[in-house]
Every structure is written in C-alpha cells, then in structure tokens.
Amino acid sequence: xxxxxxxxxxxxLILACGQTTIKKSLNTLGGMSIASPLGIxxxxxxxxxxxxxxxxxxxxxxxxFIWLVILSFADLSQAYPLDSMQYIIIAIFAKNYLKEEVxxxxxxxxxxxxxxxxxxxxx
Numbered sequence: 001x002x003x004x005x006x007x008x009x010x011x012x013l014i015l016a017c018g019q020t021t022i023k024k025s026l027n028t029l030g031g032m033s034i035a036s037p038l039g040i041x042x043x044x045x046x047x048x049x050x051x052x053x054x055x056x057x058x059x060x061x062x063x064x065f066i067w068l069v070i071l072s073f074a075d076l077s078q079a080y081p082l083d084s085m086q087y088i089i090i091a092i093f094a095k096n097y098l099k100e101e102v103x104x105x106x107x108x109x110x111x112x113x114x115x116x117x118x119x120x121x122x123x
Contacts, residue, residue: 004078004082007069008070008085009085011083011086012063012086012089013089017056017093018059019060019093020090020093020097021052021053021056022056022057022060023094025052026053027098029047084113087114
C-alpha cells in the first residue's frame with residue numbers, strides 16, 4: 001500500500017505541475033474565440049507555438065507513464081479513488097502559483113470528494 005501511495009503522490013504532483021503550467025500559459029495567451037472556426041484555429045496555432053504549453057504537455061505525458069506503472073501492479077478500483085489526492089494538490093497549486101481564489105466552500109467540496117473516494121478505494 002505504501003508503494004501505491006508513493007506512486008500516486010508522484011503521479012499527482014507531476015500532473016498538477018503540468019496542468020498548472022498549461023493554465024499559467026493560457027492565462028497569458030488570453031481567451032479562445034469560439035465565434036468562428038478561424039478564431040479556434042488561431043488559438044490552437046498560438047498554443048502550439050508556446051513553449052510552456054509544451055512543457056505542461058510533457059509533464060502530463062510523464063504522469064501518464066507513471067499511471068501506467070501504477071496500473072501494472074495495482075487494482076484500478078483501488079488506484080483510481082486514491083488518485084483523488086490530485087484535487088487537493090491542484091487547489092494548492094492554483095491558490096499559490098496561479099493566485100486563484102479557493103474559498104471555504106470549494107475546500108469543503110474538495111475534501112468531501114476526497115474522503116468519499118478514499119473510503120471507496122480502501123480495502
């Protein structure tokens with residue numbers, strides 16, 4: 001169980017770094033115009049040229065390979081609920097790195113989800 005938790009934590013930390021890097025970059029690029037297909041294409045081209053987006057995608061890819069390792073030795077029905085730790089990690093990163101407001105109601109919801117899925121995931 002310790003091995004599983006360590007791999008899950010590593011997966012979640014790397015995934016949170018990837019998602020936060022992508023979001024930080026998108027915040028600087030501005031929003032996507034969905035009013036026209038050309039607006040969507042322009043946004044996609046802008047994203048493809050951004051090094052931080054690629055860094056985030058690379059981190060997400062690393063986390064995917066760690067997830068594959070996890071699934072090679074753990075039951076999906078146990079690993080997936082434990083993976084809900086990423087909700088807490090993402091909220092911490094969003095608050096501290098992206099300066100997002102994470103209010104009490106959001107924290108309460110995150111912890112209720114984590115408690116529920118952890119109960120389901122424990123044997």
